[in-house]
Amino acid sequence: MSGLLPLEVALAQILTGTKPCVETAELALIESLGRVLAEDVYASINVPGADNSAMDGYALRVADLVQHPMPVSQRIPAGAAPQALEPGTAARIFTGAKIPPGADAVVMQEDCIVEGDVIRVKVAAKTGDHIRPQGQDIASGSKVLQAGRTLRPQDMGLLASVGCERVTIYRPLRVAILSTGDELVEPGAGTLADSQLFNSNRYTLTGLLQAMHMQVVDGGIVEDDAQATAEALQQAAQEADCVITTGGVSVGEEDHVKAQVEELGELALWKLAIKPGKPLAYGRIGDTPFIGLPGNPSSVFVTFSLVARPFLRKLQGINEEALPTLTAAADFEVGRPGGRQEYLRVTLVAGESGLVAHRFSNQSSGVLSSVSHSNALAVIPIGRTVARGDPVEVIPLDLLAG
Numbered sequence: 001m002s003g004l005l006p007l008e009v010a011l012a013q014i015l016t017g018t019k020p021c022v023e024t025a026e027l028a029l030i031e032s033l034g035r036v037l038a039e040d041v042y043a044s045i046n047v048p049g050a051d052n053s054a055m056d057g058y059a060l061r062v063a064d065l066v067q068h069p070m071p072v073s074q075r076i077p078a079g080a081a082p083q084a085l086e087p088g089t090a091a092r093i094f095t096g097a098k099i100p101p102g103a104d105a106v107v108m109q110e111d112c113i114v115e116g117d118v119i120r121v122k123v124a125a126k127t128g129d130h131i132r133p134q135g136q137d138i139a140s141g142s143k144v145l146q147a148g149r150t151l152r153p154q155d156m157g158l159l160a161s162v163g164c165e166r167v168t169i170y171r172p173l174r175v176a177i178l179s180t181g182d183e184l185v186e187p188g189a190g191t192l193a194d195s196q197l198f199n200s201n202r203y204t205l206t207g208l209l210q211a212m213h214m215q216v217v218d219g220g221i222v223e224d225d226a227q228a229t230a231e232a233l234q235q236a237a238q239e240a241d242c243v244i245t246t247g248g249v250s251v252g253e254e255d256h257v258k259a260q261v262e263e264l265g266e267l268a269l270w271k272l273a274i275k276p277g278k279p280l281a282y283g284r285i286g287d288t289p290f291i292g293l294p295g296n297p298s299s300v301f302v303t304f305s306l307v308a309r310p311f312l313r314k315l316q317g318i319n320e321e322a323l324p325t326l327t328a329a330a331d332f333e334v335g336r337p338g339g340r341q342e343y344l345r346v347t348l349v350a351g352e353s354g355l356v357a358h359r360f361s362n363q364s365s366g367v368l369s370s371v372s373h374s375n376a377l378a379v380i381p382i383g384r385t386v387a388r389g390d391p392v393e394v395i396p397l398d399l400l401a402g
Contacts, residue, residue: 004272007341023171028165029160043138047138048133058121059099072090107121147319170316173241184196202221204301266284276365277299280294280303291311298371323400327392338383341379345373345378346359346394347375
């Protein structure tokens, strides 16, 4: 199909030159989940701060193991400051406790026989056994996390382990969403007329943006009118860092978004060689980036995931990495090669020889249940056919939410 851009080409055009919003703020670490680091974080301490025991047991010198039995000369709980180990003795030690000066190994308590105040060691020990060395996890002065990192629970714990109480983060993006179409009605507005639809796209987009920890500027439903569309786009562009619309970017007489964006700014690209989601537009309204998604519900999810998501992540300052993909055996057939790269909604299940992809029965772009009741997208390249059992590339949907 001439005139349709391959996804990879479109993404390269969209992402080239995109720079993160530069506004930053300082935030308490405890409140930083999902926020994006704006500065590298370096460790000012070693973790652990000293050699410590990885086990409950006995700290000793390996060279002293020729002496049996060995008297226990001290007891070292975690947090205590040990004395130097007396030659020929062992120290009772607990997990996380500092290794006493002079000891070079820890023997697990299960490998020792306790006889009053002395022990007998049942195993051969080597220097360094069950000792976590100073700085094993993090060395003082090393980079702990890099700017552009979306903070996860484990990242918060890691920063806390080096004493970090506050972090510098990028301000969350403000993303305006507009739904276009006279046929749309909000849930709760009453009984639908035959020609009306509940506005599911608003909720899909809101959920996807909230999962990315971005702020949603809800522009509501815009009627199919050129003036109303222009006013809504201008208002959204003033209030947000990016404007995303659903519907209105195709070629119908009532599709006003594309034309109004061209009037108010620039349309940099239009129409992708993907299915679902061909009528996707990208440009700007004034200086505010604009992404026009198709109106069909499944197309909204797929095009947001493949195009809007990586763009927003880069705009947010996130170090974007290619999505990991899996390979599954197709439990379906694609008999005719297509002119667009297709993203089939499938369910992955474990088979005897690996993952198997089952295609949802109805792949229409208007069938939102195809996304809700699937857990992956199967990627069918342009010009390819698929026989049952063929390997196909799949993208788990959970990777596209957040």
